[in-house]
Amino acid sequence: MLRRPQLWIGTGLIAAVVSMLFALLYVGGNVNPRGNLRDLPVALVNADAGADAGGRRVNLGEQVVSGVEKAAEGDRSIDWQLVSREEADKRLGSGKVFGALVIPREFSATVTALAAPQPPAQGKPAPPVITVLTNQSSGSIGSSMSSQAAQKAAHAASAQIGQELLKQAAAQKTPLPTAAQLKLADPVTVTVADGHPVGSRSAMGLSAFYYALVLVVCGMLGANLVNSQIDTALGYLHTDYGPVRKREPVQHTSRVRTLAVGIALMLGMSVIMGTLVEVATVAILDMDASHLGLLWLYSVATIAVVGIGGLALFAAFGTPGMLLATIVFIAMAVPSSGATVPLQALPGFFRGLAEFEPLRQITEGLRSILFYGAQADAGLTRAWTAMGIALAAALLFGFAVTRLYDRRGLHRIPRPDADETPEPPAAAEAPAPATA
Structure with a gap:
């Protein structure tokens, strides 16, 4: 049997097609997820209430949102969806988004407090915080991509705000120590939390x-x-x-x-x-x-x-x-x-x-x-x-x-013809008697 070309050709063609097809499909779909990333839905929440600074009302949360949206104009990898915190929680809880970037209500107040002169007895002001929410229930890789994009946006916003704080600090009569300047250069603390927790056995x-x-x-x-x-x-x-x-x-x-x-x-x-x-x-x-x-x-x-x-x-x-x-x-x-x-x-x-x-x-x-x-x-x-x-x-x-x-009569096993009656077998002829 091993000498029959049909056996080798038939089996080889099937094996070649299956192995090539599985390799192209399995690896081809997953080989470059970051390069293929398009419109990954991520919620963007601005709950900032604003604050008074230098006799005017500012809302640094809107500034962060504007910076994120401007950066996304030339990058289609993330679909930033500007929603309320309640809507973000709803979308996280139904798998509609892979994560969220949340600017808290007191964001402007905590940022402006860093640049304001602080009495020695008052102590250090609380650092401003931006929260990144993940969503493992929608898929670990998608949640990780969402988290990385949100953290990158948060750190970029922190650097932009830091430049403005350093300019305000330079305009003051009292120079800031080097450690304080370094803190103002990157003032925002980025925290990561689970936006829709799943069980430990999931x-x-x-x-x-x-x-x-x-x-x-x-x-x-x-x-x-x-x-x-x-x-x-x-x-x-x-x-x-x-x-x-x-x-x-x-x-x-x-x-x-x-x-x-x-x-x-x-x-x-x-x-x-x-x-x-x-x-x-x-x-x-x-x-x-x-x-x-x-x-x-x-x-x-x-x-x-x-x-x-x-x-x-x-x-x-x-x-x-x-x-x-x-x-x-x-x-x-x-x-x-x-x-x-x-x-x-x-x-x-x-x-x-x-x-x-x-x-x-x-x-x-x-x-x-x-x-x-x-x-x-x-x-x-x-x-x-x-x-x-x-x-x-x-x-x-x-x-x-x-x-x-x-x-069409294409039966799996041919049916016996019911109309055809098989002929009975012919009787065997008796042998001729032996003669003397």
Whole structure:
């Protein structure tokens, strides 16, 4: 067999295509997130109430906001969204932004106090503070990118304010000590806090992605298992148990009926698999989770839809359908899911894939259930809608193709012709008697 060129060529082509495709998709989507970053949503909050300085009213928070927006004019990597603190908390709590830059109410007052002469008995004034909020529930890499951009903007604002404070200090009659001048040059303290905390057993915000990946893999494996078990029961395949081979008598049936039986079996298996996935992750591994009933329903539905989609591909394409299902549900889905690298940091091709690839929709729905209180607008409605569309498309495609095959007589195993009656075997002639 090893001397047959067809064996080497066929296997080599499949292996070459799969390895090249997986490498291009997996690495290509994640190789340069910072270079591909476009419009990462970050909230910008100016709660500064202003202060009186030198007989006039100033609002240094507005100055910081103006500087951030001016710097963003030539840089499309960050989408700064100027909102109130309440709206920022709402968007952090629904995954709409990856972080926030918050200018507090007393910002102008604390800055102007640094330049004002201080009586010795009063002590040092409190330093001005700008807070950077992170959001791990939206993805650790996206949250980190948001935090770095917000801290950079905050330090740039501090340096700009410091230059103005040094000019005001130079105009005073009493020169400032060197240490005081250094403090005025960079007066703002930048603090980092968690804007939407997640539990300690949530994989640092990645548990939704891992759970979604488990559901997709269970759906694919379930479809493969159901497909092989039905073929074995119909006598199309044999089963090996060690050295023992077992094969059932062939039962001729239509492709449509075979697919219908597979879907019914897949629905039953999805209930079992979805239940055990939740038991394993929540009850045994103690994963942080709430809305357990909704999580169970979502898990069962996801496995069922993925499994039915896989069965439709198997029914339409046969053995290559397994490879096609792997490409659709894994190879193209993982890098376009936005679970690790945010969608805003992916190349345009993968952003296009994310519009219909199932893993992105599944992950966003699970984030809503696990992190955002099952809010409909946090991705749950989109996930249910995408799941319904995928189920309808799989059923329509699968039954349309199998019906076409049946009508054209393209049976998996040729049926015996019922009209043709086999002739009885001719009787063997008796041997001639021996003569003397």
